[in-house]
Amino acid sequence: MATTKMTIAKALNAGLRRAMENDPKVLIQGEDVGKLGGVFRITEHLQKDFGEDRVIDTPLAESGIMGTAIGMALRGYRPVVEIQFDGFVYPAFDQIVSQLAKLRSRSRGAIRLPVVVRIPMGGGIGAVEHHSESNEAYFAHTLGLKVVFCSNPTDAYWMIQQAIACDDPVIFYEPKRRYHEKGEIDLDASGPASDLFSARTVREGSDLTLACYGPMVRTCLDAAAAAEQEGRLLEVIDLRSVSPLDINALTTSVTKTGRLVVVHEASGFVGMGAEIAAAVTERCFYALEAPVLRVTGWNAPYPPSKIEELFLPDLDRVLDGVDRALAY
Amino acid sequence: MSDSDVVDVTRTPVQGGADHYESTLRHRPRGPHDGGPEMIQMLDPEGQRVDMGGAGEYAHHVDALTPDELRGFYRDLVLLRRFDLEATALQRQGELGLWVSLLGQEASQIGCGRAMRRQDHAFPGYREHGIAWCRGLDPMRLIAMYRGVDRCAWDPEEFGLHTYTVVIGNQVLLGTGYAMGVQRDGAVGTGDPDRDTAVVAFMGDGATAQGDVNEGFVFAGVNDSPIVFFCQNNQWAISEPNERQMRSPIYKRADGFGFPGVRVDGNDVLATYAVTKELLDRARAGQGPALIEAFTYRMAAHTTSDDPTKYRFSAEVEMWKLRDPIARFKTWLAHEGIADHTYFAQIDAEADALAAQVREATITMPDPPMGEIFDHVYVEPHRQVEDDRAFLAAYLDSFVDEEVA
Ligand SMILES: Cc1ncc(C[n+]2csc(CCOP(=O)(O)OP(=O)(O)O)c2C)c(N)n1
Numbered sequence: 001m002a003t004t005k006m007t008i009a010k011a012l013n014a015g016l017r018r019a020m021e022n023d024p025k026v027l028i029q030g031e032d033v034g035k036l037g038g039v040f041r042i043t044e045h046l047q048k049d050f051g052e053d054r055v056i057d058t059p060l061a062e063s064g065i066m067g068t069a070i071g072m073a074l075r076g077y078r079p080v081v082e083i084q085f086d087g088f089v090y091p092a093f094d095q096i097v098s099q100l101a102k103l104r105s106r107s108r109g110a111i112r113l114p115v116v117v118r119i120p121m122g123g124g125i126g127a128v129e130h131h132s133e134s135n136e137a138y139f140a141h142t143l144g145l146k147v148v149f150c151s152n153p154t155d156a157y158w159m160i161q162q163a164i165a166c167d168d169p170v171i172f173y174e175p176k177r178r179y180h181e182k183g184e185i186d187l188d189a190s191g192p193a194s195d196l197f198s199a200r201t202v203r204e205g206s207d208l209t210l211a212c213y214g215p216m217v218r219t220c221l222d223a224a225a226a227a228e229q230e231g232r233l234l235e236v237i238d239l240r241s242v243s244p245l246d247i248n249a250l251t252t253s254v255t256k257t258g259r260l261v262v263v264h265e266a267s268g269f270v271g272m273g274a275e276i277a278a279a280v281t282e283r284c285f286y287a288l289e290a291p292v293l294r295v296t297g298w299n300a301p302y303p304p305s306k307i308e309e310l311f312l313p314d315l316d317r318v319l320d321g322v323d324r325a326l327a328y
Numbered sequence: 329m330s331d332s333d334v335v336d337v338t339r340t341p342v343q344g345g346a347d348h349y350e351s352t353l354r355h356r357p358r359g360p361h362d363g364g365p366e367m368i369q370m371l372d373p374e375g376q377r378v379d380m381g382g383a384g385e386y387a388h389h390v391d392a393l394t395p396d397e398l399r400g401f402y403r404d405l406v407l408l409r410r411f412d413l414e415a416t417a418l419q420r421q422g423e424l425g426l427w428v429s430l431l432g433q434e435a436s437q438i439g440c441g442r443a444m445r446r447q448d449h450a451f452p453g454y455r456e457h458g459i460a461w462c463r464g465l466d467p468m469r470l471i472a473m474y475r476g477v478d479r480c481a482w483d484p485e486e487f488g489l490h491t492y493t494v495v496i497g498n499q500v501l502l503g504t505g506y507a508m509g510v511q512r513d514g515a516v517g518t519g520d521p522d523r524d525t526a527v528v529a530f531m532g533d534g535a536t537a538q539g540d541v542n543e544g545f546v547f548a549g550v551n552d553s554p555i556v557f558f559c560q561n562n563q564w565a566i567s568e569p570n571e572r573q574m575r576s577p578i579y580k581r582a583d584g585f586g587f588p589g590v591r592v593d594g595n596d597v598l599a600t601y602a603v604t605k606e607l608l609d610r611a612r613a614g615q616g617p618a619l620i621e622a623f624t625y626r627m628a629a630h631t632t633s634d635d636p637t638k639y640r641f642s643a644e645v646e647m648w649k650l651r652d653p654i655a656r657f658k659t660w661l662a663h664e665g666i667a668d669h670t671y672f673a674q675i676d677a678e679a680d681a682l683a684a685q686v687r688e689a690t691i692t693m694p695d696p697p698m699g700e701i702f703d704h705v706y707v708e709p710h711r712q713v714e715d716d717r718a719f720l721a722a723y724l725d726s727f728v729d730e731e732v733a
Pocket residue numbers: 031060062084088091455494495496531532533534535536562564565566626630
């Protein structure tokens with residue numbers, strides 16, 4: 001098997017390219033995605049190779065980008081929309097919530113909307129306001145949408161293709177501060193190793209389970225490596241999909257470890273951690289030896305970048321959560 | 329050059345039905361971008377006083393300016409540019425997270441900013457450093473934002489300057505609503521020059537595609553609100569040229585919303601001043617909104633994160649260099665005998681001093697305290713916010729204890 005070392009950014013680009021090669025109905029649209037290749041260069045060279053009809057530099061209007069993507073999907077296309085930064089998806093929120101999520105049930109299944117909304121998410125890049133948000137809970141709370149996160153190059157490459165192939169709308173989050181992290185990918189593999197909506201155990205352990213997704217997977221793996229130095233064996237689960245949520249993967253792990261800490265960048269209050277804690281507690285209460293704890297961004301708007309390190313869960317804060325869970 | 333050259337819509341009928349057209353727009357080469365004959369211009373690029381696009385109608389505002397005021401415009405332009413270049417340099421040296429340069433747009437902003445009155449209120453985007461300057465904001469407040477120290481922590485009412493707005497177009501609706509409030513306060517059309525108030529909402533060319541901007545036009549139009557929409561058409565929205573955002577000139581859109589629109593040479597400080605002054609006076613008098621398209625050019629990258637060589641030709645930038653807003657004004661001032669070498673040298677020295685001061689203040693600017701995360705989220709305390717504040721404080725203390733022990 002021939003593997004290639006690639007960044008998440010390049011893997012996404014390769015995945016998009018392959019999806020476009022395989023299906024002429026796949027289109028890309030967004031701000032600066034054409035000639036520039038996107039501000040993160042995720043769509044680099046795609047316009048040159050697939051033409052302006054398939055890679056569209058749109059006017060600067062997210063509601064327009066989203067609404068017209070839905071319209072093109074109604075006409076049989078598979079649009080992949082790029083939202084330039086997490087904080088700029090809100091002008092499109094109405095189209096996403098009122099149309100993208102609901103047209104299928106409204107039409108009693110007559111309509112399918114295979115639309116992918118790519119959103120570079122999260123903080124840690126020293127950006128100005130609105131460029132560091134984690135807004136997955138809004139979309140996960142909107143049934144009718146599926147919400148996934150890639151966390152490494154192999155997943156980036158396959159998951160983007162799986163999302164495009166999916167007949168339901170998918171909000172596809174990309175951890176922007178990890179765009180340049182590298183990993184080995186087998187570009188010749190015939191298909192992905194896992195289903196788009198299943199979690200993956202990325203490190204096995206017996207003492208405690210860390211559940212995470214997107215940018216926090218790397219943080220949790222680092223924390224687990226550090227914990228091992230102290231003789232603590234942490235299991236790390238990359239959820240990959242937060243809607244649908246792979247609850248079985250969590251209950252299986254928690255049944256083994258008895259402890260669960262959920263880690264995400266978004267504020268804790270009414271975040272994914274709350275849903276996960278409730279769902280796990282409902283299912284394996286007697287297996288738990290400690291309450292499910294959350295290590296998350298604080299209950300406040302994202303701060304100015306000079307102190308974003310204080311806001312974002314890091315290795316120390318994950319280990320602090322682990323200590324607290326193990327103290328029960 | 330006519331309008332239709334600026335944003336040409338060449339449509340070719342396709343065989344098989346009169347209703348079907350194929351657009352050839354995307355294949356059209358970019359035009360010469362000189363603003364066309366409809367552009368109001370008072371100073372041409374060579375610094376000659378001209379009367380273009382019906383400038384005469386506005387000339388009395390320029391005639392009323394004193395030599396001191398004119399020299400003041402020059403000082404504003406030079407200091408602003410120097411501040412902007414210093415900020416770019418500071419970003420390059422890692423002192424700022426980002427800088428959004430206004431290079432080339434100084435005359436648009438100084439002309440507009442100096443036409444505003446104390447009681448007026450500006451709603452800027454993120455590039456309006458010249459407006460902030462004219463409103464009397466300490467430029468270090470802008471540096472603080474782009475250094476990642478705060479998020480525009482000034483009091484808008486103190487300066488008649490709303491916070492910077494990064495989400496494209498949001499501020500246009502806010503400004504429109506503010507103007508609706510001004511109307512309800514009876515602060516329009518009284519004839520009292522210190523009471524009648526107008527709002528200026530800023531946006532870029534790309535922003536004109538946003539729903540918020542168009543809705544702002546609708547609301548201001550139906551309410552006859554005292555607001556001037558000031559659009560700096562710098563020809564680019566990051567990598568996308570005007571052609572990707574619109575098919576008819578920006579200023580012409582006003583007509584469809586029921587208020588006047590004008591295109592002014594945004595690199596001509598006299599014209600931007602005179603046109604803005606006229607339309608602000610009109611708004612304060614209760615005659616409703618207006619749209620100004622300041623035709624200018626983004627000489628620098630979109631921001632310090634951007635690489636414009638990927639999408640535009642340097643020849644275009646070179647051509648716009650010849651239309652520099654400061655050079656032409658300096659030539660004119662000298663020619664008119666309003667300012668001389670001594671004055672220009674004095675302003676250069678002042679600009680050097682400003683740059684040094686900005687540099688020093690940036691390098692020594694402290695990081696915000698931890699409390700900045702939780703302070704001011706609500707007017708009244710909120711349980712979950714306060715819980716996290718206490719949690720983080722205890723967590724940070726645990727490290728201090730460890731270090732002591
Ligand atoms: C709602 C929203 N979408 C996208 C962005 C990202 N973005 C920042 S500036 C910009 C281009 C703006 O162009 P224009 O309105 O012409 O203003 P200019 O920057 O040229 O002054 C874009 C797309 C944003 N800030 N807000």
